[in-house]
Amino acid sequence: MIIALTLAATAWQDPLATTQASEARRVAVVARCAPAVCSVMAMDAPGGGSGVIIDPAGFVLTNYHVVGEPDKDWKLLVPAPGAAELATWKQKNPNAGEAEERAFAEAWQTAWRTEHAPAGTRQYKNKKVGLPDGQLYEGVVLGIDPGSDLAVLRLLPKREGQTWPACPLGDSDALLVGETVFAMGNPFLLATDFTPTVTFGIVSGTHRYQEGGGNRMLVYPDCIQVDAPVNPGNSGGPLFNEAGEVVGINGRISIGDRGRVNVGVGFAIASNQIANFLGDLLAGRHTEHGTLDMSAWFMGSRNGNEPVQQRRGVFVQQLFKDSVAALAGIGLGDEILRFDGTEVRSANQLATLVGVLPAGAWVTVWHRPALADGGFGDERRVTLRLSALDTGSSFDTGEDAWLASRADRRLATAGLLARWTVADEPAGAVAWSAINPKEVPHRAVADGERLLLDRGDVVLVREGAGRGFAREGDRVRELTADEAERLRREWTCNPMLWQPAVARTRLRDALLVGGVHVHGAPAYRFALPGEGDCEAWFFADGSPAGCAFRDPLRKARVERHVRSDQLRFVVDGKLEPGWSAGKRTIGTADEAWFRRQP
Amino acid sequence: MRNRSLPLQTLATAVATVAVLTGASTVLFSLAIAAMFALTFAVPAASQDFGKAYSFAERAPGSQVERTIDTLLPSIVKIHGASGLATISAFASGILVSKDGHILTVDQIMLQPERTRVVLYDGSVHVATLLPADDRLGVRLLKIDPQQVTGELRPLWPGADTSFRTGQFVVSLGNCFRLAEFSEKVSATFGVVVGRANTALRYRMTDVKYDGDIILTDACNNPGHFGGGLFALDGRWLGLNLKLIDSKETNTMLSAAIPLTDLLPYLEEHVRGKPRSAAAPKGDPAWLGAVLFEQAGRQSPPAYVERVLPDSPAAKLGLRNDDLIVRLDDFSIRTCRELREMLGKFRPGQQVKVTWKRGTEVMTGEVELGKEPSR
Numbered sequence: 001m002i003i004a005l006t007l008a009a010t011a012w013q014d015p016l017a018t019t020q021a022s023e024a025r026r027v028a029v030v031a032r033c034a035p036a037v038c039s040v041m042a043m044d045a046p047g048g049g050s051g052v053i054i055d056p057a058g059f060v061l062t063n064y065h066v067v068g069e070p071d072k073d074w075k076l077l078v079p080a081p082g083a084a085e086l087a088t089w090k091q092k093n094p095n096a097g098e099a100e101e102r103a104f105a106e107a108w109q110t111a112w113r114t115e116h117a118p119a120g121t122r123q124y125k126n127k128k129v130g131l132p133d134g135q136l137y138e139g140v141v142l143g144i145d146p147g148s149d150l151a152v153l154r155l156l157p158k159r160e161g162q163t164w165p166a167c168p169l170g171d172s173d174a175l176l177v178g179e180t181v182f183a184m185g186n187p188f189l190l191a192t193d194f195t196p197t198v199t200f201g202i203v204s205g206t207h208r209y210q211e212g213g214g215n216r217m218l219v220y221p222d223c224i225q226v227d228a229p230v231n232p233g234n235s236g237g238p239l240f241n242e243a244g245e246v247v248g249i250n251g252r253i254s255i256g257d258r259g260r261v262n263v264g265v266g267f268a269i270a271s272n273q274i275a276n277f278l279g280d281l282l283a284g285r286h287t288e289h290g291t292l293d294m295s296a297w298f299m300g301s302r303n304g305n306e307p308v309q310q311r312r313g314v315f316v317q318q319l320f321k322d323s324v325a326a327l328a329g330i331g332l333g334d335e336i337l338r339f340d341g342t343e344v345r346s347a348n349q350l351a352t353l354v355g356v357l358p359a360g361a362w363v364t365v366w367h368r369p370a371l372a373d374g375g376f377g378d379e380r381r382v383t384l385r386l387s388a389l390d391t392g393s394s395f396d397t398g399e400d401a402w403l404a405s406r407a408d409r410r411l412a413t414a415g416l417l418a419r420w421t422v423a424d425e426p427a428g429a430v431a432w433s434a435i436n437p438k439e440v441p442h443r444a445v446a447d448g449e450r451l452l453l454d455r456g457d458v459v460l461v462r463e464g465a466g467r468g469f470a471r472e473g474d475r476v477r478e479l480t481a482d483e484a485e486r487l488r489r490e491w492t493c494n495p496m497l498w499q500p501a502v503a504r505t506r507l508r509d510a511l512l513v514g515g516v517h518v519h520g521a522p523a524y525r526f527a528l529p530g531e532g533d534c535e536a537w538f539f540a541d542g543s544p545a546g547c548a549f550r551d552p553l554r555k556a557r558v559e560r561h562v563r564s565d566q567l568r569f570v571v572d573g574k575l576e577p578g579w580s581a582g583k584r585t586i587g588t589a590d591e592a593w594f595r596r597q598p
Numbered sequence: 599m600r601n602r603s604l605p606l607q608t609l610a611t612a613v614a615t616v617a618v619l620t621g622a623s624t625v626l627f628s629l630a631i632a633a634m635f636a637l638t639f640a641v642p643a644a645s646q647d648f649g650k651a652y653s654f655a656e657r658a659p660g661s662q663v664e665r666t667i668d669t670l671l672p673s674i675v676k677i678h679g680a681s682g683l684a685t686i687s688a689f690a691s692g693i694l695v696s697k698d699g700h701i702l703t704v705d706q707i708m709l710q711p712e713r714t715r716v717v718l719y720d721g722s723v724h725v726a727t728l729l730p731a732d733d734r735l736g737v738r739l740l741k742i743d744p745q746q747v748t749g750e751l752r753p754l755w756p757g758a759d760t761s762f763r764t765g766q767f768v769v770s771l772g773n774c775f776r777l778a779e780f781s782e783k784v785s786a787t788f789g790v791v792v793g794r795a796n797t798a799l800r801y802r803m804t805d806v807k808y809d810g811d812i813i814l815t816d817a818c819n820n821p822g823h824f825g826g827g828l829f830a831l832d833g834r835w836l837g838l839n840l841k842l843i844d845s846k847e848t849n850t851m852l853s854a855a856i857p858l859t860d861l862l863p864y865l866e867e868h869v870r871g872k873p874r875s876a877a878a879p880k881g882d883p884a885w886l887g888a889v890l891f892e893q894a895g896r897q898s899p900p901a902y903v904e905r906v907l908p909d910s911p912a913a914k915l916g917l918r919n920d921d922l923i924v925r926l927d928d929f930s931i932r933t934c935r936e937l938r939e940m941l942g943k944f945r946p947g948q949q950v951k952v953t954w955k956r957g958t959e960v961m962t963g964e965v966e967l968g969k970e971p972s973r
Contacts, residue, residue, distance in 0.1 A: 177783055178659070202663060208777055345721060346781060
């Protein structure tokens, strides 16, 4: 017995066995990840970087500095209808003349343009993307994030319905100093057959803030520091954790006196930051980073002069008078206590917390106003919307902010829906409530085509498409046109009232329009066809995140940001404070609600 | 859920609403729990606890490397010193070695009285006083006032086993490139012990004064990393990170550390007040009998002979005024100091081959080293 125990203990501690086991694990992870790592090169220029496929539909993540700036001499080449298509048309219209044939071709080209032309006026020439299978693909630059050096490409398939090996994004906030990581890519473009180079190391530091550097001044607001060798050519390549998830994109190295090569200090853009911008990137946008337009300053204790706990913290050092922070009531010298619930302990950390968020994100800041006598007032909580940071790398947003075509966005939408992991719910009516600042619940119940909106004083009921009534107290009346439209829009785009199966059907004709930051988590905005700018919002796992539409009753665009019981109600870009959400439940609807005569 | 301050009444309304729809009491119950949580988190954090380094959403350390680093990080400090010259980096790392606030680091020009600040792992900044440096080791102890520290001081002390093997895995901790500020964690790099080497290797003399054996490692050592520690994976402290050793001749750079065993007597003396056992000299130093020309104000004067003493080994060799000594045996000599240090490794009576330059001519001779005549 004793011998057996000793043997077991020895086997457990046998360093060779342990090493071999960990090596086998490592080899397996590398073998699984390597097929998704690619080389990204320009069509007609030397050099290049790396990338990683993050979706089987062929979406590739890489660095902005790998794809560079939009090509000035880019022109859209509109193809003519194919010979087969023309022949089919001629068969159907045997007597058509030349003019009619030209008209057909023009109509075909207009349709093609609507679907395939990028919405903006700027565009990239396609990139060459080499995969470890030895194949060279064309990659369309979909979205760029110059603020933190990211870009998304879409691979053009070589056959119908082609999918690619992909690696999912991991949780970079779970990374710990000392954790094993692998960097993959094509340093110095060593591999002419595109098999990636694998380097191994540990996480040397997390949440590092790296100021703008290089000729494009790309800021790395929240990066992972690694000692895995990262060299020129590794740019845009993935950093994997031991589970083979992409936890970062390697983009930058610190260099000492040794020239442009590795000194054991590499920086990867954290995957959680990437997730915050993925919606905009996949939708084919030029993303914008958020800013408070202020800088903070950390004051440590000055030993010997003052009691340690006094005047120790993060204070506002510089502030634009018209910045969102100033408009929300934050002043010079104020102490910043918390940002979106996270304790602020250093100026770097505040820069990190803000830097990873997209412009337009709503955040909550807790501060103590500085008083004239040198003291501080009571703690205040302000909710504000981050403005856009001018990174110096941006080109004009607006029309030029779109790089993708409708076809690209259609693909992105399908790719995102395919990744949803929501559990199946029992069938039934869905009820959800929003509680307004006066604590009156606004209740909504959806049952198939039917919808009930109970706002306390008025109950609007939709019995089906185009039919419905309103009830005020005991009085029942017909819907006004605006009320009917309001019901339709609510029914069309409020995902809180949809079951997962319904959601997939409803989003069949939807198009991804970008990302949105909902109570600290990234979500995706899907535009639905029809009047009213209706958008349904979902988190990455497929759970509902809110909606937006033009409300005909309020004559304003309203947004609901929902995450569990948290609800932000935004009307024409202004926050209406005091709202919260009730629980979403599924059950059987009371038939009496949908009857005109109770 | 966090930091919501909802009036309880609002939630009660919500509960009522949902209950109407489902009639399920379980929903009521779970919402009641939710309400409790909402209230718990709504209490503002009144105390300003700066006692621990911030983390965003880190999990608990799992693997041995993670645990080791997590345990050691609070003992590594960031050091900021006097700056002004572009060539002097004004930041380094140090290791806390006592509850009284002693900090061990590599001695360097930036460590100036009143101008040296130490940043502890909790982000607090302290002005440090300088204790006497050890010129042979090239290390210095700093001291901060432990009364000013609110958090716990977690010092390291050399363990019983500070041995290392070539090929063993190591973790190196230090604030390279000053990446970490205040309470942010310093950098950790991973590697193996590449070997042991003697510092008879030639490198910039101003950088490292230490003249014993060093631990060579491939765990990257960058500006600012020096003064930090080299550790075995089980957390044993093995050495103190040196500055990057740099050879202009071969264009190579080495990461190195001083073995802890060599540092122990210095630590014992200045931290614990134990007098160093007066190491008996192993005999008299060797004597060549050439007086060198040490130009005033020049940092590393070359070993030019100013005067040759009569009846000395130098005289026997035929050395003359203005000769430049360039080699002793196989070791090249670049400065007066190097010559003195190299002679210290020889004993009277040993044969040595001396190479010197006279004008454009290189001359060699062999001579028996002597003993300095008593005056």
